[in-house]
Amino acid sequence: MSELPDRQAINAIIEGHYADPFSLLGMHQTSNGLEVRALLPDASEVWVIETSTGRKCAQLKCLDSRGFFNGVIPRRKNPFRYQLAVTWHGEQNLIDDAYRFGPLLQELDSWLLAEGTHLRPYETLGAHADVIDGISGTRFSVWAPNARRVSVVGDFNYWDGRRHPMRFRQEIGIWELFVPAARTGQLYKFEIIDNKGQLRLKSDPFAFESQMRPDSASVICGLPEKVVMREDRKAANAFDAPISIYEVHLGSWRRHTDNNFWLSYKELEEQLIPYVKEMGFTHIELMPINEHPFDGSWGYQPVGMYAPTRRFGTRDEFRHFVAAAHAAGLNVILDWVPGHFPSDDFGLAQFDGTALYEHEDPREGFHQDWNTLIYNYGRREVSNYLAGNALYWVERFGIDSLRVDAVASMIYRDYSRPQGEWVPNHFGGRENLEAIDFIRYTNRMLGNTAPGAVTIAEESTDFHGVSRPPETGGLGFWYKWNLGWMHDTLDYMKHDPIYRSHHHHLMTFGMLYNYTENFVLPLSHDEVVHGKRSILDRMPGDTWQKFANLRAYYGWMWAFPGKKLLFMGGEFAQGREWNHDASLDWHLLEGEDNWHHGVQRLVRDLNFTYRHHAPMHQCDFEGNGFEWLVVDDYENSVFIFARRDRDGNEIIVASNFTPVPRYNYRFGINQPGAWREIMNTDSVHYHGSNTGNGGVVWSDPLPSHNREHSLMLTLPPLATIWLVREAE
Structure with missing residues (x-):
């Protein structure tokens, strides 16, 4: 190698078009000895300092006024540790040269990343504080295989892309650089000259913390420590466990009354967690908390998959929130969105000038419903990015379950598309085979790597085996939202009781397919927005009937086979639709005892009674756990069934969905004896x-x-009652 780089190379490195900065910058052995080259814009003087002795070895000459320095160290042939004493604006600084450090990615990591099977890609990619050769700094790495040049820019280099161009690992398409003195808390991005020569400034896909909108820089911070897996998590998430989920949007559960501003993670820890525990729920489900640019997306258009949003505080404060929930005996479910991402320029879209994370063809890569981009699951690096993210939330934050959003949009290529506007798979079918493989892999990986953690699918079609093991052709989820049950029962309840006899099947149809999946019964945020009205406001009749209908419906829901989910506000019968920009209507609970207090007490009692009695949950997905006792009394709109545990203990549930009391109502039972009413949604208490x-x-x-013994009950108007058999 000659001791003086040519003018063309100097121009290229300064202009950001030099493909291999390490071949030019740093210390090199030449025919005249050791040569040191540095790109230091605005520097006036540069000396090479031997680290071990602190003595000056050579002064570098400025070969270009734009800041390119070069010098030969006389009488030295072998490389040694050095620093640069740089004078900027009359002040001298001693810095470590980023270009004296060797490659960063280890061979095994490179192999696994290229293969797309790295369990924890976040341990390698992104920004990681490190000490290399005794020097503290941050190692950066980013996947951008089609970029012409990538630099890391940030608070540590004046956001100047000339100062830290990165090394390209061509075999895996990853750019890397160790930047001495870059420290925790500093902001950074990747400055990319893409395959078309255009300059792009991108946030780190693996950033562990980010700025809040409208700012979008990534934040250097350490990888969160692994959370000790709780032994009781597996039992709490089990198929035979009582699971009652309180779904929450952190930004609108409660707000400060003086300025309508969000509560912080710490304030939510102090207020939300005790409330959920007091109400008897077993799980708290958080709508997406990944960093996202648009409040109105509710978090379902994330750009920072690895970064908890700064809206409510720091990443560590969120970790503490999760730990506090666990300490209170609550499991935490996180809404997870691997189905699509927004097209904001600072995010993943056209990351290196190509459709890197998304599909190039909009028929495959663009969601018409949400104006978002669809991940290319067939690209190993993309699937690895997402699967690794699932494990990240479980291992590093202690998340107990991931509720996967919009699964149907992932597994069908023609989802919400007319004929001719979608691309069939290679067999000519409509299934997205790559997405299905990704889902199966992720679920299997979590099951093997994080025992006790589970996944829940929001899947709106009848795709076979959503909650069945991949080995039997299923998708491998543990649970699936029963959206059919939700639509049918809400359709039934909205009818005036006088017409319900004509829609009797809507309440019974769910049992015809109940054992095809492991179902969660959801009354989610989607049911109280966009003109659908609140659950209370869907109920017919005057005020008394509206509240009675709602209470009867809740009593039915908590008794029906399947785990339970209720969106915030539903537990005290909020009257208006949910508004993500405002607090729930907690004022409805102020003052004297009223209808809303009654519903709140009912939900609390339903939760604790449901949890206490094994027949109400132990055999949700076993055929012997449910039996109709009265299924065809459509004229009276009465339904009666028995719930049963594995020991044969029963609870009888009777619902009367008319405002007419049914006195002396007789029906056959399996077990004679004394039956005690343990729940009555028509109680004066409610x-x-x-x-x-x-x-x-x-x-x-x-x-x-057709049974030898029978009970004769009074069925209250618009009410559900539960009865348990007393001991002999």
Whole structure:
């Protein structure tokens, strides 16, 4: 190598078009000895300092007024550790040269990243504080295989892309650089000259913390420590466990009354967690908290998949929030969105000038419904980025479950597309085979790597085996939202009771397919927005009937097979639609006891009663856990069924969805004896009419409904009651 680079090379490195900066910058052995080259814009004087002795070895000459320095160290042939004493604006600074450090990626990491099977790609890619050769700094790496040049820019280099161009690892398409003195808390981005020669400034896809909109820089911070896996998580998420989920949008659960501003993670820890525990829920589900640019997306258009949003505080404060939930005995579910991402220029879109994370063809890569981009799951690096993110939230934050958003949009190529506007798979079908493979891999990986953590699918079609193991052709989710049950039962409840006899099947149809999946019964945020009205406001009748209908419906829901989910505000019957820009209507609970207090007490009692009695949850997905006792009384709109645990213990559930009390209502039962009313949604405690059965009812040896014994009950108007058999 000659001791003086040519003018063409100097121009290229300064203009940001030199493909291999390490071949030019740093210390090199030449025919005249050791040569040191540095690009230091605005520097007036540069000396090479031997680190071990602190003595000046050589002064570098300025070969270009734009800041290119070069010098030969006389009488030295072998490389040694050195620093640069640089004078800027009359002040001398001692710095370590980023171009004296060797390659960063280890061979095994490179192999696994190229293969797309790295369990924890976030341990390698992104920004990581490190000490190399005794020097503190940050190692940066980013996947951008088609870029012409990538520099890391930030607070540590005046956001000047000339100062830190990165090394390109051509075999895996990753750019890397160790920047001495870049430290935790500093902002950074990647400055990319893309394959078309255009300059792009991109946030780090693997950033562990980011600025909040409208700013979009990434923040250097350490990788969160692994959270010790809780032994009780597996039992809490099990198929036979009582699972009652409180779904929350952190930005609008409650706000400061003086300025309508969000509560912080710390304030939510102090207020939300005790409330959820007091209400008897077992799980708290957080709508997406990944960093996102648009508040109105509710987090479902994330750009920072690895960064908890700064809207409510720091990443560590969020970790503390999760730990506090665990300490209170609550499991935490996180809404996870691997199905699409926004097209903001600072994000993943056209990352290196090509459709790197998305598909090039808009028929495959553009979501018409949401104006977002669709991940290219067939690209190993993209699937690895997403699967690694799933494990990241579980291992590094202690998240107990991931609820995966919009699964149907992932697994069907024709999702919400007319004929001719989608591309079939290579077999000519409509399934997105690559997305299906990604889902199966991620679910299998989590099951093997993080035992006890589970995934829940929001899947709106009848795709076979969503919650069945991949080995049997399923997708491998543990649970699936039962959107069919939700639509059918809400459609039934909106009808005036006088017409419900004509829609009786809407309440019974769910049992025909109940055992095809492991279902969660969801009354989610999607049901209280966009003109659908609140759950309370969908109920027919006057105020009394609206609240009675709602209470009866909740009693039915908590008794029906399947785990439970209720969106915030539903537990006290919020009257208006949810607004993400405002607090829930907590003022409805102020003052004297009222209808809303009654619903709140009911939900709390439903939760604790449901959790206490094994028949209500233990056999949700087993055929012997449910039996219709009265299924065809459409004229009276009465439904009666038994729930059963593995020991044969039963609870009888009876619903009367008309405002007419049904006195002396007789029906056949399996187990004779004394039956005690443990739940009555018409109780005066819940602001009902207090019609009921006064505690214990004895069965009679009178045949009914093809059974030898029967009960005769009073069925309250617009109410659901639960009865448990007393011990002999």
